[in-house]
Amino acid sequence: MFIKKLYTLVFIRNDAQILLGLKKRGFGINKWNGFGGKVEQNEKIIDAAARELKEECCLNVKTSNLKNIGHLEFTFEGDSTMMDVRVFATNSFEGVPSETEEMLPKWFELDQIPYDDMWLDDRLWFPYMLKGKLFYGKFHYQGFDKILNYTIEELESMESFYAKKK
Template sequence: MLRKKLYTLVFLFEENNVLLGLKKRGFGYNKWNGFGGKIEQNESIVEAAVRELKEECCVAVKHENLKNVGRLEFTFEGEPIVMDVRVFSAKVFQGTPRETEEMTPKWYKYDDIPFDNMWPDDKIWFPYMLSGNLFYGKFNYRGFDTIISYDIKKFDSVHELNKYNEDLNTN
């Protein structure tokens, strides 16, 4: 039986730039990614996203400025856990991104995103996010570098995405 663990992932945007962070330790070490992590006890998904962003790159975002743009589920062959990742974006935030013990932030133009130094699935779902589409993606990995299978769906409204999220949670 697979057990779900809930995570957040936040991307900041300015004009045609996206803020990524180079992971300096732990899961995803030496890969560029968004900012996020585990949800703590008695914390909502949005509260966790706000906290993780602040901890990992010293930028503050208000709850109302976070937009839920997607959901990603990851399984790793032989592992009993499903990583259930809620993806958020924000265009309004306070502060200048700064390096922390966890991440080194850097702005990238859309054409310069370092996909070769990111998770392999990013090449598949990032275009949905960058073009303003809402999405759900499910990825099954062998190890950390090989995608065995995946499925991705696009949604036209947050209502559809949330309904799909609710349906998934009741299964």
Template structure:
């Protein structure tokens, strides 16, 4: 049986750009990614997403402005822990993206996404994010660089996805 750890991932987008952060330390160091992290005890997932965004980029996103657009599940060969990642997007924020101890924020045009410096799975699901589609994806890795298998499916909405998941 897998143990589940819940994480958040937030992307701020404009019509033609997305804000990514270069991870400076810890898990994912030297990779471009969204902003996020662990959900703390007694914290809602959406509050965690908002908190992590501020901690890692110095910009404020209100929980009410975050749209849950994806659910990602990551498993790793030989590891009993599944990373359960809730992905949010928004185009509303306050402040200026600023370097922190953990992340270096930078805007990228949609056609200049640095896939070679991101997690291997990003090239499969990131186009859904850029198009504003809701989706569910599952990736199974060997180590952190080799995807053994994956599944991505577009869903009508995350609300509908979670309702259906609850029924089964």
């Protein structure tokens, strides 16, 4: 049985580019990723997504502009924790992406995403996100550099997915 920990992941996009952050410390160090982190006790998931985005790259986003586009679950061999990650995207924000103690933000052309310096699973679910598809993925890792097994599927709607999960 796994202990679920709830996380958020936010991607800022436009038609030609995506904003990624290079993790400078902690879990995922030296990997490019979206912006996010743990949902605090008594905090709404959407509020955590907006808070983490501000903390990690100094951008402000209205929660009404964040669209839940995916759900990812990660487990690691020998670890009883499941990372339950809600993925959001938006193209509407205020501010200029700025480096923080935790992340170095950088815009990437959509055909130049640095997959070699990202989590292995990103290659598998990013195509859904980039095509505007909703998705669910479940990944089981050995260490941080080997996926033992995974499933990924396109979803009709996030609402029906969450209704089924209850």
